[in-house]
Amino acid sequence: MPSTGIIELYVFLLAGFVGYQVITRVPPLLHTPLMSATNAISGISLVGSLVAAGADRNMVSTILGVIAVASATINVVGGFLITDRMLKMFKRHDQPDPGPKVG
């Protein structure tokens, strides 16, 4: 395995460890937003998709790349929006109501 592969393995393990430490401290209260948030964040595979779609290597790569760009964008846009929509709903009882809102 080339040395960059080893460095990547370090990055993966350390990130996984940090992730584990941070996420164990997320209260069950927010586990659904957590899942939609990590989903949105892993939409970062968009960066790989963008290269596949835009590198103009061959027809197959471009077509698959475009579908991948669309899929990843769905997760990025939809994921961050829905996470925010959920987090907006969590209020303490002494927190003033932000105004009349139906739904």
Place this chain on the structure above:
Amino acid sequence: MNPRELFVQVTYLTASVLFIVGLRSLTRPDQARRGMNQAALGMLLAICGTLAHHEILRYDWIIVGLVVGTAIGYPLGMFVPMTAMPQRIAISHLFGALAATLVGVAEYYTLVRGPGVGHAEMAALGFEVLFGSLTITGSFMATGKLQGFLPGRPITYPGQNAVNLLLFAVALGLFGYLIFVPGQQAAFYTMIGVAFCVGLFMVMPIGGADMPVVISLLNSYAGLASAATGFAIGNNVLIIAGALDGASGFLLSILMSKAMNRSFANVLFGAFGTPATSSGRSSVGLAVRSITAEDVALQLGYAGSVIVVPGYGMAVAQAQHQVRELAEQIEKRGGEVKYAIHPVAGRMPGHMNVLLAEANIPYDRLYDMDEINPQFDQADVALVIGANDVVNPAARSDRASPIYGMPILNVDRARHVIVLKRSMSPGFAGIENELFYDPKTSMLFGDAKASLSRLVSEVKSL
């Protein structure tokens, strides 16, 4: 490193940091929104950075993809109701895995026709495509079961587990073979096909109540597939985001399995949703005590402390808003209302909390199982709405019960227990609940929403 490459790397590094900051903010509900906005900013930076990447030569197709993705993603973010959150999340696992898999296939296709695929590269690509493909079909099945366009009950046949294991072994075998002979295109595409089948067959026998574990597990797979993409194309921000996603999914699936007292293997190969044949103690000869809404209102109206135990039945009946109204009436009369949330009360981790928050119930009144269990002793009334297995004392006492050992809410320790229930049918696991036959339990039969509306007006008129 030229300035352009430096710019790209700086955006990636910033994005990585902001992602971790964003996830960290989720440890505090009052900071979570700001943190997630920072994470979104990180995402925007990384995308801008990538668009400046030297390999990208044309933008027309990219724009098409971005526009289509935004057009589909916006409604998926803004208009999906909170009750549909589990299938909404399941389908986003599908999209994430699809993106990873397609990038992997495109990469393989290009490399095989050009410089050839190295062994290490093949390991990363193979992992990416293998886990990506099985997550695609697995998530599709999960979405279908949750949304209801596929039958929600487990589909089983004899020898199912053997078939599933065999398929998975074949997929792994092809993967191993490819690492040694990366140029074998037939093996590569066969592996994808087999992985599709693995995902399909893996979720087929899993019933609705086990979905929290499945969704979490698929979350983890989708994350790992993303991380493998990062390995394959040498991109650290992808590795980091994938590792975070994978760790989060893994952790949640462990928590969910624990909450159901089951191992992964048991969820994946157990087909739990089938009615249990040996359901422990029989309830023959025991009688339940039925109660009228007026009497329930009396008990609630004069209670000092009430603990509400919402279950999936409440969510199905869409009765969250009535629950809040009832709680407001009790609080107006000087009572204290808390909510006890079992980890698997909904169809995905934390689902019940979201449903209650949507009904404007303050989050500081929502308590986890571990926090609330010692408080049942002091509660005047425990009000169980559409929950069943998670309050079944058999989990503590009856060794013959299939749910023995599952952590439950200690509802039976409260002074009085009132259960709102549609009928006396057993719960999802098909197990009799001896709580219903407890002398201090009263049952209020009927549709949860209608019963609660009735209670609201009764308590009001006390």
